[in-house]
Amino acid sequence: MDIAEGRELGVAQTSALFGGPGQDRSPQLAWDGYPDETQSFAITCFDPDALTIGGFWHWVAYDIPVAVNEFPTGAGDAGGDKLPAGAKMLTNDAGRHGYLGAAPGPGEPPHRYMFVVHALDVPSLDVTTAATPAWLGFRLVAHGVARAVLTPVFGIPA
Numbered sequence: 001m002d003i004a005e006g007r008e009l010g011v012a013q014t015s016a017l018f019g020g021p022g023q024d025r026s027p028q029l030a031w032d033g034y035p036d037e038t039q040s041f042a043i044t045c046f047d048p049d050a051l052t053i054g055g056f057w058h059w060v061a062y063d064i065p066v067a068v069n070e071f072p073t074g075a076g077d078a079g080g081d082k083l084p085a086g087a088k089m090l091t092n093d094a095g096r097h098g099y100l101g102a103a104p105g106p107g108e109p110p111h112r113y114m115f116v117v118h119a120l121d122v123p124s125l126d127v128t129t130a131a132t133p134a135w136l137g138f139r140l141v142a143h144g145v146a147r148a149v150l151t152p153v154f155g156i157p158a
Contacts, residue, residue: 002027002073009113009154012073015101017094020156026059026076026099027115031069034119035145039066042118042125042140044133045099049111057133058113059099060090063124088129090136097129107158112151119146 014022042062050056064087075082076099104111120143
């Protein structure tokens with residue numbers, strides 16, 4: 001597994017957007033033990049510590065078929081070519097269609113990156129790929145039957 005609870009993200013899961021060495025590669029994720037009524041999944045990555053009023057969405061994938069229980073490293077690459085059939089991604093808060101790695105400002109306390117797998121009670125959400133992650137969040141709450149959270153951290157020294 002590429003990430004672990006409370007552990008620092010590796011370079012691959014950080015961003016090059018601000019000139020750093022990051023690779024903007026979504027981590028490998030695997031899940032099991034979801035409720036029988038699960039019909040699909042969604043994966044989100046959110047930074048609640050971003051210096052904004054409302055945090056920062058790094059990645060949202062949804063309409064993941066119930067038969068899929070693992071995403072390989074890089075499944076969130078721009079364009080979605082590595083997603084399983086039927087799965088979709090939304091644009092993240094940087095306006096990119098795919099996973100955007102961690103990029104806190106130098107000297108900020110380490111940020112938390114909440115990777116969440118949502119088990120849903122519908123095979124597909126009524127959400128277009130033009131929607132925002134916050135809009136999808138309404139559907140995740142309405143159709144969620146379980147969720148698992150993994151929260152690694154990342155900071156850049158001053």
